[in-house]
Amino acid sequence: MNWDQIKGNWNQVKGKAQQQWGQLTNDDLDIIEGNREEFVGRVQERYGIAKEEAEKQVDDFCNKCN
Template sequence: MNWEQIKGNWNQAKGHLKVRWGELTDDDLDVIEGERDKLVGKIQERYGIAKEEAERQVKEFDA
């Protein structure tokens, strides 16, 4: 799935995101609203990782 597909099907994508990043809450996903940068930030925050690592994980997810 590329990011445009994820954003376009946000409600469906939320389930896939929760499987991949289980520490993201429903509230987090509501805040993210399909925005890639917000997702990277929340992953950084929840998992305590560097921005570069969060970016890498999101890139792998949407590949």
């Protein structure tokens, strides 16, 4: 699934995102609203990881959403 598809189906995808990143709150996911950069930033912030690692995790997640 590409990012445009994820953004368009955000309400369905955010449950999967919360399963993978349990530290993301419902408020985080509502604020993200399918915005990739916001998503990467929230993952980076909640887990204390480098931006590059957060981007890799989000890209891997995107690839698994097929």
